[in-house]
Amino acid sequence: MVWPMNHLKSLALALTIVLAAFAVQMGFWDYLQPLAWFLLYPAVFLAALETGLYGGILATVAGTLLGWYFFVQPWFSFEFSQPIQIFSVTVFAATGAAVSLVSNRLRKLIASNAAMKAEAKLNSVLEYGADAVFVTDAGGRYIYANQQACRLLGYTREEIVGLSIPDITPPEDRDHAAEALKQLKASGQVSTELILKRKDGGRVFVEINCILLPDGTLYGGCRDITVRRASEQARREAETLVRQLSLAVEQSPESIIITDLDARIQYANEAFYRTTGYRREEIIGHNPRMLQSGGTPREVYDALWKTLARGDVWKGELLNRRKDGSDYAQFAIITPLRQADGNITHYVAVQEDITERKQQEAELERHRHHLEQLVSTRTAELQAAKAQADAANLAKSFFLANMSHEIRTPMSGVLGMTHLLRRTGVNEKQADYLDKIAASGEHLLVIINDILDLAKIEAGKVQLVEEDFTLPELVRDCMSIVESKVRLKGLQFCSDVADAPPSLRGDRTRLLQALLNYLGNAVKFTEAGRITLACHSLAISADSCLLRFEVGDTGIGMTAEQQTRVFEAFEQADQTTTRSHAGTGLGLSITRRIAQMMGGEVGVESVVGKGSTFWFTARLGVGRLAVDAGRIQQLASDEVVLSRRHRGARILLVEDEPINSEVARMLCSDAGLKVDTAVNGAEAVELVKKTDYALILMDMQMPVMDGIEATLIIRRLNGRAATPIVAMTANAFREDRDRCFAAGMNDFIVKPLVPEVFFKVLLAWLDKSP
Numbered sequence: 142m143v144w145p146m147n148h149l150k151s152l153a154l155a156l157t158i159v160l161a162a163f164a165v166q167m168g169f170w171d172y173l174q175p176l177a178w179f180l181l182y183p184a185v186f187l188a189a190l191e192t193g194l195y196g197g198i199l200a201t202v203a204g205t206l207l208g209w210y211f212f213v214q215p216w217f218s219f220e221f222s223q224p225i226q227i228f229s230v231t232v233f234a235a236t237g238a239a240v241s242l243v244s245n246r247l248r249k250l251i252a253s254n255a256a257m258k259a260e261a262k263l264n265s266v267l268e269y270g271a272d273a274v275f276v277t278d279a280g281g282r283y284i285y286a287n288q289q290a291c292r293l294l295g296y297t298r299e300e301i302v303g304l305s306i307p308d309i310t311p312p313e314d315r316d317h318a319a320e321a322l323k324q325l326k327a328s329g330q331v332s333t334e335l336i337l338k339r340k341d342g343g344r345v346f347v348e349i350n351c352i353l354l355p356d357g358t359l360y361g362g363c364r365d366i367t368v369r370r371a372s373e374q375a376r377r378e379a380e381t382l383v384r385q386l387s388l389a390v391e392q393s394p395e396s397i398i399i400t401d402l403d404a405r406i407q408y409a410n411e412a413f414y415r416t417t418g419y420r421r422e423e424i425i426g427h428n429p430r431m432l433q434s435g436g437t438p439r440e441v442y443d444a445l446w447k448t449l450a451r452g453d454v455w456k457g458e459l460l461n462r463r464k465d466g467s468d469y470a471q472f473a474i475i476t477p478l479r480q481a482d483g484n485i486t487h488y489v490a491v492q493e494d495i496t497e498r499k500q501q502e503a504e505l506e507r508h509r510h511h512l513e514q515l516v517s518t519r520t521a522e523l524q525a526a527k528a529q530a531d532a533a534n535l536a537k538s539f540f541l542a543n544m545s546h547e548i549r550t551p552m553s554g555v556l557g558m559t560h561l562l563r564r565t566g567v568n569e570k571q572a573d574y575l576d577k578i579a580a581s582g583e584h585l586l587v588i589i590n591d592i593l594d595l596a597k598i599e600a601g602k603v604q605l606v607e608e609d610f611t612l613p614e615l616v617r618d619c620m621s622i623v624e625s626k627v628r629l630k631g632l633q634f635c636s637d638v639a640d641a642p643p644s645l646r647g648d649r650t651r652l653l654q655a656l657l658n659y660l661g662n663a664v665k666f667t668e669a670g671r672i673t674l675a676c677h678s679l680a681i682s683a684d685s686c687l688l689r690f691e692v693g694d695t696g697i698g699m700t701a702e703q704q705t706r707v708f709e710a711f712e713q714a715d716q717t718t719t720r721s722h723a724g725t726g727l728g729l730s731i732t733r734r735i736a737q738m739m740g741g742e743v744g745v746e747s748v749v750g751k752g753s754t755f756w757f758t759a760r761l762g763v764g765r766l767a768v769d770a771g772r773i774q775q776l777a778s779d780e781v782v783l784s785r786r787h788r789g790a791r792i793l794l795v796e797d798e799p800i801n802s803e804v805a806r807m808l809c810s811d812a813g814l815k816v817d818t819a820v821n822g823a824e825a826v827e828l829v830k831k832t833d834y835a836l837i838l839m840d841m842q843m844p845v846m847d848g849i850e851a852t853l854i855i856r857r858l859n860g861r862a863a864t865p866i867v868a869m870t871a872n873a874f875r876e877d878r879d880r881c882f883a884a885g886m887n888d889f890i891v892k893p894l895v896p897e898v899f900f901k902v903l904l905a906w907l908d909k910s911p
Contacts, residue, residue: 418464436460633671646762670695788813822851
């Protein structure tokens with residue numbers, strides 16, 4: 142049997158303890174003989190306690206032999222001359238063995254208790270340690286997890302026990318975890334970083350140290366490094382950003398320098414050296430004032446340092462000088478650099494070389510001064526030209542107004558007398574002559590109206606009037622105006638306005654004019670078949686609508702080339718000298734201008750030999766008038782109604798042109814009205830002072846006193862403020878109408894007089910006469 146070294150040391154210790162105790166006892170033997178063995182028992186106990194059962198037995202044997210030798214008799218002498226000593230030795234041997242057993246047991250209890258305390262302490266350290274601790278069995282199933290591990294993964298201890306390593310390993314890290322486990326089983330220890338899957342599905346990064354225990358279990362201690370990884374990631378990103386910023390600063394085309402608070406240069410980028418021509422060793426540690434050229438005003442530098450002293454950013458221009466002596470201009474932005482505690486430690490200057498731009502600005506300034514001189518000269522020329530154009534435009538307006546008056550005045554006499562002659566009972570041949578005169582006069586009047594309308598539109602003197610009207614009445618008026626020509630050719634005429642709002646708001650007169658231009662062409666170019674007037678809604682809202690008006694015919698049609706130019710002024714589909722249909726070529730152009738003024742457009746669809754469909758769109762308001770079916774179907778003429786309601790009413794006719802005066806007087810007389818006449822405004826005022834007229838017909842241009850002045854005077858007369866005054870003029874401009882209304886007139890009749898219109902206006906105002 143080979144005794145381990147620790148056992149030999151324990152036995153030697155036990156023997157030493159007994160010998161020491163026996164030596165002490167022998168020194169006091171004469172005095173302590175009655176208390177024999179009093180030190181040997183504690184020695185045996187101590188030996189067994191310190192060295193174990195073998196030590197206690199050795200101490201007992203040693204003590205027995207020593208006691209026998211010294212207290213009983215020499216060795217191997219079996220004479221029992223001292224029975225009490227022999228008994229004492231025997232008792233000591235027996236009780237020493239018992240003491241050894243008890244001491245050894247006590248030793249084990251003490252050791253067990255110490256082990257339990259150590260284990261409890263170890264468990265406490267594991268349980269409440271800062272690191273998460275996991276223990277798995279050889280198969281990788283968890284059998285222990287401390288509190289930190291539970292908090293780390295969000296599981297309770299009971300939930301973790303029974304899980305396996307793959308249960309808390311996310312898919313993206315399983316290969317890495319498997320490799321780490323393989324390395325652990327191969328080497329018995331591994332340290333690595335892993336990703337663990339929390340109960341809520343989240344991910345946590347850990348640094349783990351694993352040990353393979355002798356019993357095959359796996360011990361792992363891990364620490365959450367999510368924040369650290371984030372910090373490291375942020376640090377890496379920051380380092381990357383710093384590198385990028387460094388590259389950006391170094392490669393920036395602008396000069397960048399950094400100085401300390403005493404303005405000593407500590408850094409300058411490559412662009413600075415290229416711009417100034419200095420080398421690094423010539424710049425670092427020096428003050429930027431070495432670059433001053435003397436061209437920058439002193440107050441600029443004063444403002445710069447005052448701004449920086451306040452901790453603000455300064456921006457401005459500096460004129461500096463390069464190493465070679467050449468000057469250059471810079472736009473600089475100087476910014477104080479603050480540390481985390483708010484203290485300013487450096488200044489950063491970013492400087493852009495603006496030398497070329499300043500040169501260009503100077504050049505542009507010279508050109509600007511030159512251009513200002515040219516513009517001033519040109520402006521003076523344009524003002525003079527504008528004055529001439531305004532004068533010419535004013536002269537044109539006066540000319541048009543005068544032409545309107547001068548042409549319409551005799552035309553009024555021609556058409557008026559023709560109308561009167563029809564009423565005198567002429568024979569069939571004379572009636573034919575009168576019809577031809579009337580047709581020629583009306584044709585001439587249409588030409589005059591077209592020319593004047595186009596001139597007014599181009600001069601911007603046409604403004605749309607807003608008034609409520611009904612679509613059925615508008616269609617009725619269109620049909621009634623062209624009815625005779627349609628009937629004369631034997632054509633069919635139909636209308637379709639079913640899906641359009643019946644009540645509209647807009648310029649009824651201009652809309653009627655546009656439709657009549659289309660209808661006139663349709664009648665002119667259609668020899669057989671039908672003509673259709675239609676209106677369809679394209680879009681309707683609460684207060685407006687977009688309508689499409691169409692006039693279709695079965696006439697001669699047009700080619701594609703003719704369609705492209707038919708809406709141009711003075712253009713006609715057939716421009717040959719042998720064309721069959723006369724006309725100015727203005728009607729369609731005027732319709733296009735009217736449609737554009739109403740927010741619409743025009744167009745045509747045509748096939749040669751089959752007919753054409755002309756259309757235009759217009760945006761109109763939704764009116765508030767109720768459609769009166771009885772009014773639409775009214776058959777009685779206004780002349781008949783006027784004669785029946787107001788026969789015997791006295792009116793005043795103020796007209797200086799004898800023929801026009803006679804025409805108007807005869808029309809009034811035929812309607813049963815009593816007529817007084819005056820040849821100028823002054824005579825009219827005197828007659829109005831004496832007589833209370835039911836209505837006054839007032840010419841505009843007259844000698845002595847014109848119609849405007851006469852109206853102003855009449856309105857101031859006692860009891861004449863409400864008397865209806867209707868202007869009669871050959872001037873067709875809106876300004877003339879506005880002047881009439883401004884003077885106090887109630888309505889406006891354009892010469893030459895159209896009997897239907899004349900009777901309609903008279904009936905309307907006599908019905909309102911007080």
